Amino acid sequence: MFGQENKIKRNFSPIYLAILSGILLTILIVNGILEINRAEKGFYLLLKREGVTYIQNLEKNIQDALAALQWLEKPSESPFPNLILSGTLFGLEESVAEYLLQAAHRIDQMDREKPLGPPDLQSLTEQYVATSIEIYDQKGNLIRSSPGPASKRKTLLRELVEQKRSVVIDLFGKPFKGDQRFSIAISRKITPGFIALHFSGEQMKRLFRQFAIQRAISDLSPRQDILFISVQDADLYTLAHSDPAFLGRKEEDFFLKNSLQSDQSFSRLYRSAKGEEVFEVAKSFSLENQPMGLIRIGYSPKEIHPVLSQIKKNVILSILFFLILGISAITLIWVNQNRHLRKVKEMGDRVQLAERLSSLGHLAAGVAHEIRNPLNAMGMGLQRLKREFLPQEDSKKDEYLSFTEVILKEIRRVNEIIEQFLALSRPSQLNLRVSSLQDLLKNLITLFQEEASTQGITLQTQWKDDLSPMRMDSEKLTQAFINIMKNGMQAMEKGGILRVETHSLKDRVSVVISDSGSGIPPDQKEKIFNYYYTTKEKGMGLGLPIAHRIIEAHGGQLTVESKVGVGTKVTITLPI
Numbered sequence: 001m002f003g004q005e006n007k008i009k010r011n012f013s014p015i016y017l018a019i020l021s022g023i024l025l026t027i028l029i030v031n032g033i034l035e036i037n038r039a040e041k042g043f044y045l046l047l048k049r050e051g052v053t054y055i056q057n058l059e060k061n062i063q064d065a066l067a068a069l070q071w072l073e074k075p076s077e078s079p080f081p082n083l084i085l086s087g088t089l090f091g092l093e094e095s096v097a098e099y100l101l102q103a104a105h106r107i108d109q110m111d112r113e114k115p116l117g118p119p120d121l122q123s124l125t126e127q128y129v130a131t132s133i134e135i136y137d138q139k140g141n142l143i144r145s146s147p148g149p150a151s152k153r154k155t156l157l158r159e160l161v162e163q164k165r166s167v168v169i170d171l172f173g174k175p176f177k178g179d180q181r182f183s184i185a186i187s188r189k190i191t192p193g194f195i196a197l198h199f200s201g202e203q204m205k206r207l208f209r210q211f212a213i214q215r216a217i218s219d220l221s222p223r224q225d226i227l228f229i230s231v232q233d234a235d236l237y238t239l240a241h242s243d244p245a246f247l248g249r250k251e252e253d254f255f256l257k258n259s260l261q262s263d264q265s266f267s268r269l270y271r272s273a274k275g276e277e278v279f280e281v282a283k284s285f286s287l288e289n290q291p292m293g294l295i296r297i298g299y300s301p302k303e304i305h306p307v308l309s310q311i312k313k314n315v316i317l318s319i320l321f322f323l324i325l326g327i328s329a330i331t332l333i334w335v336n337q338n339r340h341l342r343k344v345k346e347m348g349d350r351v352q353l354a355e356r357l358s359s360l361g362h363l364a365a366g367v368a369h370e371i372r373n374p375l376n377a378m379g380m381g382l383q384r385l386k387r388e389f390l391p392q393e394d395s396k397k398d399e400y401l402s403f404t405e406v407i408l409k410e411i412r413r414v415n416e417i418i419e420q421f422l423a424l425s426r427p428s429q430l431n432l433r434v435s436s437l438q439d440l441l442k443n444l445i446t447l448f449q450e451e452a453s454t455q456g457i458t459l460q461t462q463w464k465d466d467l468s469p470m471r472m473d474s475e476k477l478t479q480a481f482i483n484i485m486k487n488g489m490q491a492m493e494k495g496g497i498l499r500v501e502t503h504s505l506k507d508r509v510s511v512v513i514s515d516s517g518s519g520i521p522p523d524q525k526e527k528i529f530n531y532y533y534t535t536k537e538k539g540m541g542l543g544l545p546i547a548h549r550i551i552e553a554h555g556g557q558l559t560v561e562s563k564v565g566v567g568t569k570v571t572i573t574l575p576i
Contacts, residue, residue: 014334016334017330017331017334020330021323021326021327021330024322024323024326024327024330025319025323028318028319028322028323028326029319032315032316032318032319035311035315036308036311036312036315039308039311040304040308043301043304043307043308044267044269044279044301044304047279047281047299047301047304048265048267048279048281051265051267051281051297051299052265052281052283054281054297055265055281055283055285055295055297058216058217058229058231058295059283059285059295061216062212062213062216062231062285062292062295063285063287064216065092065212065213065215065216066209066212066213066287066292092208092211092212092215093171093172095211095215096171096204096207096208096211097169097171097184099207099211100128100171100184100197101167101184101186103128103197104184104185104186104195104196104197105186105189107124107133107195107197108186108188108189108191108195111135111191111195112190112191115144116135116144117144118144118145118146118147121133121135121144121145121146121147122146122147124146125146128197129199129203129206129207130146130197130198130199130203131181131198131199131200131203132145132146132197132198133145133146133195133196133197133198134146134195134196134197134198135193135194135195136157136193136194136195136196137192137193138161138192138193138194139161140157140158140160140161140194143193156168156170156183156185156196157185157194157196160185160186160187160194161194163187166186166187167184167185167186167187168183168184168185168186169184170182170183170184171183171184171199171204174201175201176201176202176204176205176208177201179201180200180201180204181198181199181200181201182198182199182200182201182203182204183196183197183198183199184196184197185197209239210239210240210247213231213239213240214239214240216231216240217229217231217240217241217242225299225300225302225303226242226297226298226299226300227276227278227298227299227300228241228242228243228246228296228297228298229241229242229295229296229297229298230242230246230251230295230296230297230298231293231294231295231296232251232256232260232293232294232296233292233293234260234291234292234293235250236250236251236252236256236257236260236293236294237249237250238250238251239293255268255282256282256294256296259282259283259284259294260284260291260293260294261284262284263284264283265281265282265283266281266282266283267279267280267281267282268280269301276300277300277301277302278298278299278300278301279298279299279300279301280296280297280298280299281296281297281299282294282295282296282297283295350552371414371418375411375414375415375418378407378411379408379411379412379415382404382407382408382411383408385404386400386401386404386405386408430472430473430476430553430554431473431475431476432471432472432473433471433472433473433474434469434470434471435469435470435471435472435474436467436469437467437469437470437472437477437502437509437511437574438463438465438467438502440474440477440478440481441461441463441481441500441502441511443478444478444481444482444485444500445459445461445500447482448485448489448498451489452489452498455489455492455495456494456495456496457489457492457495457496457497457498458495458496458497458498459498459499459500460497460498460499460500461499461500461501462499462500462501462502463500463501463502464502464504466504467502467504467509468504468509468576470509470574470575470576472554472574473550473553473554476550476553477550477554479546479547479550480546480547480550480551480572481511481513481547481572483544483546483547484513484544484547484570484572485498485500485513487544488513488514488515488517488568488570489515491515491517491518491519491567491568492515492516492517493517496515496516496517496567497515497516498513498514498515499512499513499514499515500512500513501514505573507575507576508556508573508574508575508576509573509574509576510571510572510573510574511571511572511574512569512570512571512572513569513570513572514567514568514569514570515567515568516566516567517567517568518564518565518567519562519563519564519565519566519567519568520560520562520564520568521564522564551572551574554574554575555574555575556572556573556574556575557572557573558570558571558572558573559571559573
């Protein structure tokens with residue numbers, strides 16, 4: 001049996017599907033990365049804006065504090081400050097006095113534990129930004145002091161020696177000028193004697209500035225995610241810091257220098273020496289248009305990370321969703337495209353078939369006109385010779401009759417060829433009538449039963465008795481089924497099974513004719529419906545093309561499946 005499986009060459013191949021899917025995946029990934037970056041930049045931009053607002057509030061507090069210090073520097077040249085500045089000044093004086101009293105008591109304790117020598121006292125003067133530190137006995141005599149000229153202010157100790165007071169403070173009410181001296185002295189707690197600290201005007205100015213800025217920082221309530229707040233002077237020395245360990249240090253780098261020289265706010269993301277991630281906002285500040293230094297705020301971006309992680313998860317899910325949606329759409333387009341190409345191929349085959357039939361029609365018409373009449377004349381002449389001119393001798397009579405019969409048989413075969421040509425050349429006009437397909441197949445089984453038995457072939461049937469009647473041309477369908485069944489029987493030279501089945505579908509019925517023959521090689525499947533292609537010695541290659549044409553004329557389809565060594569199955573589907 002012959003079969004056909006038209007292999008459509010697909011211009012829209014799976015390679016294009018993979019390429020388009022890859023392009024779609026790349027676009028989605030790039031868009032996802034850009035979306036994550038936009039979200040991250042947005043969060044840091046909000047954090048920067050918050051930091052700038054925080055710095056502006058801190059800058060205002062610092063400016064108020066520094067404005068109060070200006071009055072302390074020149075009290076005689078400036079009017080008395082308002083109530084707010086007065087409160088600020090009083091608070092600063094109280095803080096400085098308390099700080100220096102604690103420093104004096106700490107020095108007293110250190111000296112009790114281990115007597116302090118000049119080098120120790122010199123180190124303490126640098127730590128507390130003092131001019132000198134002096135230790136006296138109970139009569140007011142100097143015992144030890146830091147290197148440098150000793151103070152001559154004996155009046156400072158008079159009330160302490162006379163035990164009228166335990167603390168003497170001479171720090172306030174004087175301008176911060178270079179020739180002014182500021183002092184604080186205390187009576188020692190356990191060891192008899194006194195301890196005095198002396199400061200220059202510039203040193204007191206620096207102390208007040210440091211405490212003013214430190215207090216401005218303390219007045220604000222920092223959030224939990226703020227790691228540090230730092231204020232640096234114009235030389236990038238730390239004036240105030242949320243961590244006192246940084247006071248007096250000089251921190252400088254390219255970022256800080258640029259921030260100090262610009263009026264704009266700057267931000268950066270970096271890792272500290274402890275390995276902690278820090279988002280820093282820095283902005284310079286000034287007083288009366290004079291640059292004063294730099295304010296820095298360091299944030300911990302830990303709160304941003306969970307939100308960014310959730311955004312990343314959402315982006316990944318979106319990428320997967322749109323990727324699946326896109327691949328599904330591309331696959332659907334691919335399937336529809338191939339279906340369309342298959343239909344185009346089928347239409348092309350039909351056009352080629354029509355062109356072949358048209359050419360064959362002209363050829364058949366010419367052959368019929370030129371050959372058919374001479375063949376008829378030859379046939380009639382041979383019949384007359386066979387009937388009227390028999391040899392008289394019996395020995396030659398049999399030979400004569402055998403010879404004329406061979407010639408007549410060949411003339412009939414040529415005439416059959418001409419008839420098949422004419423059948424292909426004429427338009428397929430059907431004589432449709434409502435008939436029973438089941439009765440038609442039963443007649444065919446009866447017709448082939450004897451021939452199949454002689455060839456050792458078993459005919460098997462499987463159909464339902466409830467097949468609906470249908471409009472069909474019984475004669476032409478009979479011709480088509482005969483051609484298909486003959487091909488199946490001829491494929492089983494050593495016997496086998498020829499099976500005929502019917503199946504009812506929704507609005508169609510299918511007839512399956514299968515054999516257990518040798519099958520069709522893959523390289524011959526595409527040729528079996530070509531005209532004049534045959535593997536038989538005496539075949540013409542017109543049986544299956546005619547059957548295919550008849551099935552299509554009924555609005556049906558004919559498909560072939562075949563496997564070498566197993567057999568061939570032909571499925572005919574007809575509309576009800």
